[in-house]
Amino acid sequence: MKIVKDYAYSVCVVFTVLALTKVLMEGIGGKSDPHYIMNFGVLFIITCFATFVLFMHRIFKKTPLLFVIIGQYVVVMGMVLLGIFVTSKFVEISSNAYRDMFLQITIPYIVLAGVYYILYFKEIKKANLNLNEIKKMGNIKEV
């Protein structure tokens, strides 16, 4: 049950990040999306799928995390681009659809991966400080 809760929570966070990226990109580019409702719907489906793929890292516990992160990115990006390709066979899509989707996923992904990477090194630094402290104090309670 906890994993379902975590998943739902993550979908909300990731969707918010992606939606904000979309809005920011439009704001910076000075363009507005004529298919807002449909694109937000697609974004939500992508979010659910991408978060599901990210959650799969629990299965690859023995694989180095960097490879898992890169592998997940390749899978998500591949599926999204494939999805756009399939969609383009049935409905008309924007000429920038591939580029927009690429940026909309890549930018937050790189930012989040970067944050995670920094936290990873900070965690180890802190753990080493704790280790030094523990060794300095010894296994004895001072009175």
Next chain:
Amino acid sequence: MKINVYHEPGLEENHVDLHYNVLDEETTAIKQYLSTFGGVIAGRDEETERERMLIPGEILYIEVVERKTYAYLKDSVWRISYGLQQFMDEFGCAGFARNNKSMLVNVYHIQELKAQVNMRVNILMDNGELIVLNRSYKNEFYKYLEKRVAES
């Protein structure tokens, strides 16, 4: 240094108190010795069948291989008759933390944690050996260190 030994049948738990006015070399050495102590464990060398008593503080790490538990010292390996959980329950307070499913590592024998480019964490032990800190046990391990610091 004056040494007093008391026999107290009604005592709840055996303990050692060290009294000093100045932390000199002798006192520091005794303190260091006591800090590595935490009971004794019978160990057996599987090659020579030799047996000896091990002090938890001298064990670098414990590993279970094919349902057999081994205690790794700086330069020798001894088979012990404990499960990981049982060992943890009895000697965990001597500084043992879980770093993966089949291992316990003595934090007092860790030189440092090493970050890898592939985001793995290796534990460099006092004898130069590298042990992997499994991702599943990483948070638990870090929390243990914090708890240990808070207690000291």
